[in-house]
Amino acid sequence: MNFTEHTKIRKEKFGTVVFDTLTEKIFITDQIGGDILQLIEQGKDLPEMLNVLGDNYDGDRQTIKKDVVEFTDQLKSDNIVSV
Amino acid sequence: NEKKKWQRPKLEDVSGK
Numbered sequence: 001m002n003f004t005e006h007t008k009i010r011k012e013k014f015g016t017v018v019f020d021t022l023t024e025k026i027f028i029t030d031q032i033g034g035d036i037l038q039l040i041e042q043g044k045d046l047p048e049m050l051n052v053l054g055d056n057y058d059g060d061r062q063t064i065k066k067d068v069v070e071f072t073d074q075l076k077s078d079n080i081v082s083v
Numbered sequence: 084n085e086k087k088k089w090q091r092p093k094l095e096d097v098s099g100k
Contacts, residue, residue: 018094025098033092059089071092078094 001040001072007080009037018080027078032057036071040081046072 003009006022016034018027029037035056039049049068054061075081 025096027094028097029094030090030092031087032090033094036092053089056086057089058086064089067089067091071094074094078096 001045001081002043003040004079004082009041011038020079023079025078027080033071036068040072040075 004020004022006020008019008021010017010019011034015028015030016037018029018037019025020027032053035053036049039052044052046068050061050065053064053068057064072081
């Protein structure tokens with residue numbers, strides 16, 4: 001999973017801003033969403049992301065997996081990332 | 084001898100705003 005070439009991200013105090021230079025759409029995400037975007041930027045795959053997030057956050061692993069998959073699906077549908 | 088609480092990540096389109 002990688003960012004599409006027309007996607008720019010910028011980390012802020014509240015989370016992360018995502019800018020699609022092609023459609024000029026702007027998205028904001030919270031702290032956890034920002035962490036996921038950072039892991040994608042580092043080239044991590046889903047199992048690696050789940051390990052890191054499971055270590056850093058207190059939550060049920062299945063819930064984390066479900067939420068991360070839903071979040072990355074949304075990123076794909078908004079053309080922020082491509083597989 | 085050990086984490087922030089997990090919350091569902093949100094992605095919001097704020098283009099219009």
